[in-house]
Amino acid sequence: xxxxxxxxxxxxxxxxxxxxxxxxxxxxxxxxxxxxxxxxxxxxxxxxxxxxxxxxxxxxxxxxxxxxxxxxxxxxxxxxxxxxxxxxxxxxxxxxxxxxxxxxxxxxxxxxxx
Amino acid sequence: xxxxxxxxxxxxxxxxxxxxxxxxxxxxxxxxxxxxxxxxxxxxxxxxxxxxxxxxxxxxxxxxxxxxxxxxxxxxxxxxxxxxxxxxxxxxxxxxxxxxxxxxxxxxxxxxxxx
Numbered sequence: 001x002x003x004x005x006x007x008x009x010x011x012x013x014x015x016x017x018x019x020x021x022x023x024x025x026x027x028x029x030x031x032x033x034x035x036x037x038x039x040x041x042x043x044x045x046x047x048x049x050x051x052x053x054x055x056x057x058x059x060x061x062x063x064x065x066x067x068x069x070x071x072x073x074x075x076x077x078x079x080x081x082x083x084x085x086x087x088x089x090x091x092x093x094x095x096x097x098x099x100x101x102x103x104x105x106x107x108x109x110x111x112x113x114x
Numbered sequence: 115x116x117x118x119x120x121x122x123x124x125x126x127x128x129x130x131x132x133x134x135x136x137x138x139x140x141x142x143x144x145x146x147x148x149x150x151x152x153x154x155x156x157x158x159x160x161x162x163x164x165x166x167x168x169x170x171x172x173x174x175x176x177x178x179x180x181x182x183x184x185x186x187x188x189x190x191x192x193x194x195x196x197x198x199x200x201x202x203x204x205x206x207x208x209x210x211x212x213x214x215x216x217x218x219x220x221x222x223x224x225x226x227x228x229x
Contacts, residue, residue, distance in 0.1 A: 004157065042118070042203055042219030043158070056216060091157065103217065105150075105157035 002026065004106035006092050012112045018080040021109045025074070025094030031055075032069055033103060034077050035091040043091055049075065050097075079111075087113045116141040120204045120220035127194055127227050135189040135223045137178075137204035145206040147171075147180050147187040148217070152201045161189075161202070194227045201225070 005024040013019050025032050030051050035043035046065065047057040051072040060067070064083070069075040079086055089110050093103040121136040139147065149161040149171070162171030167182035176191045187204060204220040 040221065042205070042221050043217075044219070045216050048216065093158075102160055102163075105159070107155070107157045 004092055004094055004104055006090075006106040006109050008109055009107065010110050010112075012114065013082055014114050015084055016081040018078065019082055019111060020076055020078045021090050021092075021111075023075045023077070023092030023106060025092070026104055028096065029094035029104070030072070030097035031095045031101075031103075032075050033091075033093040033095075034067055034075070035093065037089040037091055037108070039088070046077070082111075082113045084113050087111055116145065116206055116208055116218045118204050118206055118218055118220035120202075120223050123201075123222075123224040125223060125225045127225070129196055129227055129229055130193045131227075133189070133191040133194045133198075133225065135202055135204075135225070137187045137189065137220060139185050139187065139204075139206050141185075141206055141208060141218075143208075144182070145208055147178070148205040148207070149176070149178055149187070149189050150203040150205060150219075152203065152222070154200070158203065194225070196227045196229060199225055199227045 032049045034046045037043040046060045047067045048055040049069040052069050067077045089108040091108045092106045095101040095103045117140045119138050146165045148163045150158045151161045152158050162173040164171040164180035170179045178187050178189045201222045201224045203222045205217045
């Protein structure tokens with residue numbers, strides 16, 4: 001079974017530029033999560049989708065971050081414009097439908113903002 | 115709100131040494147507790163979990179017991195191997211609410227095992 005796919009794996013941009021990350025969850029998984037992992041810290045949930053609806057985006061900086069999950073499958077996370085403090089690894093995870101199912105993580109996208 | 119505190123690393127051990135990584139938590143009710151492992155260049159993987167007090171999670175020689183009285187979930191392994199070198203994250207999932215599947219992570223503990 002294929003795991004969670006993310007691209008790109010690495011991205012370097014200058015501040016004020018825009019960037020987008022893509023995630024393809026495990027086939028059939030209804031729930032999709034985006035986490036931000038800053039160096040030296042644990043992952044922090046940015047947004048959670050159930051199918052194509054948002055369940056929790058309370059920690060998403062909505063002035064610059066946006067995310068969508070069209071058709072309830074793959075998802076895109078965008079940052080516009082980027083700030084230096086956005087440098088982090090962005091992790092995507094998915095889980096089967098049901099509140100308490102295990103989350104499976106992708107390899108992450110490492111973003112460096114210069 | 116919910117929070118997880120883990121011991122700072124890095125932890126450096128010789129092969130076959132005993133491992134303990136401390137983890138304590140703050141949460142209302144009875145959360146579920148997890149240990150995740152992140153090998154170099156890879157995503158987070160679930161290592162073990164416990165969903166109620168006094169449960170013991172175990173996998174690949176690692177164990178952790180859910181201690182409600184001390185709000186702890188310490189990770190242990192009797193004999194570590196070089197291949198166990200990784201970053202270990204303690205996490206909890208809240209007991210109730212519409213976002214119950216949300217995970218709250220600790221800051222991670224890097225383990226380095228040498229020959």
